Amino acid sequence: MKRIFFLLSILNILAPALLLAQNPKVDIQEYEFHLKLNDNNDIIEGKTLIDFKYTEGADVLELDFAAEENGKGMQVDKILQNGKRLDFKHSGEKLNISTTAEGEVTIYYHGIPEDGLIISENKYGDRTFFGDNWPNRAHLWLPLIDHPSDKAKVSFHVTAPSKYQVVATGTLQEVTNLDDDNSLYVYASPLELPTKVMVIGVAEFAVQHLGEIAEIPLSSWVYPENKEAGFFDYAQAERILNYFTEKIGPFPFTKLANVQSTTRYGGMENAGNIFYFENSVDGKRTSEFLMAHEIAHQWFGDSASESDWSHLWLSEGFATYFTDLYAEDQYGKSKLNEKLWEERQQVIDFSKTTKTAIIDSSRTDLMELLNPNSYQKGAWVLHMLRRKVGDENFWKAIQQYYQKYKFSNATSADLEVEFEAASGEDLDQFFKQWTTQYGQPKIKYDHKFEDGKWKVTIQQLQKNHFEFPLEFELRFYDHTSKIIEFDITKKKETFEVELQEEPVSISLDPYTNLLFEMGH
Numbered sequence: 001m002k003r004i005f006f007l008l009s010i011l012n013i014l015a016p017a018l019l020l021a022q023n024p025k026v027d028i029q030e031y032e033f034h035l036k037l038n039d040n041n042d043i044i045e046g047k048t049l050i051d052f053k054y055t056e057g058a059d060v061l062e063l064d065f066a067a068e069e070n071g072k073g074m075q076v077d078k079i080l081q082n083g084k085r086l087d088f089k090h091s092g093e094k095l096n097i098s099t100t101a102e103g104e105v106t107i108y109y110h111g112i113p114e115d116g117l118i119i120s121e122n123k124y125g126d127r128t129f130f131g132d133n134w135p136n137r138a139h140l141w142l143p144l145i146d147h148p149s150d151k152a153k154v155s156f157h158v159t160a161p162s163k164y165q166v167v168a169t170g171t172l173q174e175v176t177n178l179d180d181d182n183s184l185y186v187y188a189s190p191l192e193l194p195t196k197v198m199v200i201g202v203a204e205f206a207v208q209h210l211g212e213i214a215e216i217p218l219s220s221w222v223y224p225e226n227k228e229a230g231f232f233d234y235a236q237a238e239r240i241l242n243y244f245t246e247k248i249g250p251f252p253f254t255k256l257a258n259v260q261s262t263t264r265y266g267g268m269e270n271a272g273n274i275f276y277f278e279n280s281v282d283g284k285r286t287s288e289f290l291m292a293h294e295i296a297h298q299w300f301g302d303s304a305s306e307s308d309w310s311h312l313w314l315s316e317g318f319a320t321y322f323t324d325l326y327a328e329d330q331y332g333k334s335k336l337n338e339k340l341w342e343e344r345q346q347v348i349d350f351s352k353t354t355k356t357a358i359i360d361s362s363r364t365d366l367m368e369l370l371n372p373n374s375y376q377k378g379a380w381v382l383h384m385l386r387r388k389v390g391d392e393n394f395w396k397a398i399q400q401y402y403q404k405y406k407f408s409n410a411t412s413a414d415l416e417v418e419f420e421a422a423s424g425e426d427l428d429q430f431f432k433q434w435t436t437q438y439g440q441p442k443i444k445y446d447h448k449f450e451d452g453k454w455k456v457t458i459q460q461l462q463k464n465h466f467e468f469p470l471e472f473e474l475r476f477y478d479h480t481s482k483i484i485e486f487d488i489t490k491k492k493e494t495f496e497v498e499l500q501e502e503p504v505s506i507s508l509d510p511y512t513n514l515l516f517e518m519g520h
């Protein structure tokens with residue numbers, strides 16, 4: 001998901017995304033979603049087979065599933081297990097099914113989705129259907145456990161009018177013309193996924209197959225009116241996919257489809273089929289960094305997922321910084337710095353009004369977590385980690401972290417463990433100050449040159465305690481320069497450096513290595 005639609009999205013929220021607690025008693029193994037769509041109305045007919053286990057003895061399978069209210073929402077018709085009807089209670093956001101037996105239940109339902117599956121018209125007036133689940137809106141159209149910690153295999157069996165093409169999570173397994181009017185598409189993912197990234201997209205599309213890139217079938221799905229521009233723009237995915245595969249490891253999923261869509265977000269990192277906003281296509285490739293962000297999410301967020309929403313920066317901070325890394329690789333260090341300056345300013349601006357840490361379990365409206373702490377500050381934490389441990393250890397830690405948590409879930413502490421293992425450094429203070437307390441260093445310095453010494457007094461004006469390396473660049477009359485680094489651990493400290501001559505100019509943090517603001 002992307003910040004660019006953040007304000008718009010607040011206005012668009014129909015159902016506030018309230019925090020759904022994860023259900024510790026149930027472990028879903030697999031979802032098989034059957035959906036029937038039509039062009040006469042917005043009613044979807046669903047049949048869902050759920051294969052589940054109880055992790056402790058239980059007699060109720062509790063699922064997240066939005067019940068009908070005021071004409072919108074889902075109505076359960078019947079639930080079967082081994083051919084027998086099960087009792088259930090369905091109200092509000094919960095579906096409670098009475099059963100002591102593990103295994104498979106089949107839920108039959110219908111209704112008009114209030115949200116989650118966006119049935120609307122695209123900018124050309126054509127009807128489209130796009131799943132839009134983040135953070136926990138999947139249960140507005142699918143019965144499931146709507147929390148990233150309970151990953152499951154998934155398949156979609158979508159029946160829709162034949163004029164449409166269907167893209168969905170997983171590998172295409174079947175396309176059948178059922179009758180004169182409807183076709184069936186079956187997609188299946190044998191890999192376990194979080195519900196936030198399992199979706200379908202149904203529309204009239206122009207589809208380009210770009211062959212296998214880094215051994216992954218790559219395709220572009222755009223509205224037919226945008227065919228030429230869209231195929232040109234989305235083909236950028238090739239070099240992005242190659243770059244991340246080389247740096248992180250093999251692409252997690254069985255395909256990568258880049259899809260023009262009509263939803264809420266600027267981009268949504270659905271697993272193996274990324275949905276981008278309509279105007280991401282312009283024939284000028286202006287969405288390169290948006291694509292890099294969403295493609296980076298395939299590794300971080302979709303495959304190695306945060307264990308809970310409070311660790312969202314493990315998705316968004318990673319996607320933001322890996323876009324910066326891609327920018328550096330493609331366009332050089334000046335592009336990286338440009339992006340880091342912009343991100344640093346966003347973090348500083350946000351900290352003026354919001355005194356929360358990156359790891360933030362206080363939110364009940366998850367949309368509020370789509371903020372500069374999760375994105376830009378998360379990116380800066382990774383950047384400072386890279387500077388602290390060096391490039392080689394940084395990539396080693398990233399690869400180890402990914403290998404360990406792919407198709408699984410991680411916390412910020414898990415990331416720290418991998419960085420400590422790769423670097424041999426104790427990173428407790430680093431992680432503590434940057435991820436569990438708000439704000440950043442606010443630095444004021446005074447300096448003078450006397451008796452062959454440069455004396456500089458550095459003060460930290462912010463409330464919280466930070467320790468960090470601080471670099472100055474001193475430039476001299478003969479155009480030479482010198483970098484001087486201090487380890488800052490105190491609120492106020494004076495350093496003396498012997499110099500041959502007085503510097504003519506001084507700059508703080510010349511290499512853009514520190515998240516800080518200037519104090520006065």
Ligand SMILES: [Zn+2]
Pocket residue numbers: 001002269293297315316319
């Ligand atoms: Zn994102």
